[in-house]
Each structure stands twice: as structure tokens, then as C-alpha cells.
Amino acid sequence: MYKNIFFIGFIWVAVFASTHSFAAIDQWKESYRLESLSQYDVAVKIMDAIIKNESKNDFAVMRRGWLNYLRGKHDSAISDYKKALTMNKQSLDAKLGVILPLLAQQRWNEAVKFSKDVLKIAPWNYYAHVRLMVAEEGQKRWKTLAKHADEMYRRYPSDATILVYLARAQRWLGDNGAARGAYIKVLKRIPGHIEASQFLLENM
Secondary structure, three states, X not given: OHHHHHHHHHHHHHHHHHHHHHHHHHHHHHHHHHHHOOOHHHHHHHHHHHHHHOXXXXXXHHHHHHHHHHOOOHXXXXXXXXXXXXXXXXXXXXXXXXXXXXXXXXXXXXXXXXXXXXXXXXXXXXXXXXXXXXXXXXXXXXXXXXXXXXXXXXXXXXOHHHHHHHHHHHHHOOOHHHHHHHHHHHHHHXXXXXXXXXXXXXXX
């Protein structure tokens, strides 16, 4: 009899745990659904509830940071990503994440710092390099950007974004011939690219 009671109790605990797990997964699913509908404010509230129950979940904090970034709450996004970084100091995701709201606020020096922090660990991380190039453009460091973009192009020759930054730097340096060549390469990768097409029309 006691064995049966124990077995029934075990089954009840297992069912309760499974139900709780599925409910938590449903919350995550709903946050993604709301994000797809651009309902970021409501999605953030769901993440608040998740974080309340999962206080040590750095991914949940980063996800809230992402949603805060999308809804233009850049200070809150920065705070979330930095909080996630204190929870997991090895997180490249958190370092990459915090760069986005910093760029949005034109806090170029801080964005450069976090980008270079990532590159110390992962020297050719694509996202860190692209975000660093955005900061270099913001700082109007055209020679630095041109050299940086050229180095990246050699490693990611199929990427159009890198070529756009290369072309912009060359334009600002007054080398329209080199910029034209870079924009032609952009159009070979993304036919109809607006910026490249416009430049070529104006510099035929």
C-alpha cells in the first residue's frame, strides 16, 4: 500500500513538473510571437515574468535586452546586457549585444571597446568586426575604416556589407574610382542595392 502511495506521489510530482516546464516554454514562445508582431512592450513584460522565476538565467536577461533595443529603450538594453555579462563574464553574446544600443546612442568609444574585447577572444568574429566598422564610420576614421574593411573583405569575399563600408570610406577619402569598383562588387552580390546603384548613376 505504501509503495502505491509513493508511486502515485512520484507520478504527481512528475506531471506537475512537466506541466510547469511546458507553461514556461509557452511563455518563451509567446514572447517570440509578440516580437514577430512588433509588440515589443508586451513581449518585455513576459520576459520580466520569466526573469522573476529564472533570476539566474542570463539568456533571459539578454533576450529582454534585445527586446528593449528593438523598442528603442537603449539605456535599459545596455543595462540588461551588462547584467547578463556579470552573470556570465565569458559571454561573447552579451558583449556583442551591448554594442547595438551603444551604436544607436552614438557612443562610439564604448562600442569600439566592447567590439575589441570580443576580438581579443575571437579575432575574426564577423559581428564584432561589422559593429566596429559602424563605430569607425561614426567616428569618421576613414583611413582606419578603409583598411579594416579591406582586411575583412579578403576574409569574407562574398559579403556585401563589408564592401559597402569599404566603398563609403573610399568615397570620403576622395577615391571615387576605388569606391566605384567596390560598389560594382556590391551589385554583383546584391543586384539592385540602392546605395551602390545610386553612386554608379551619379558617377557614370
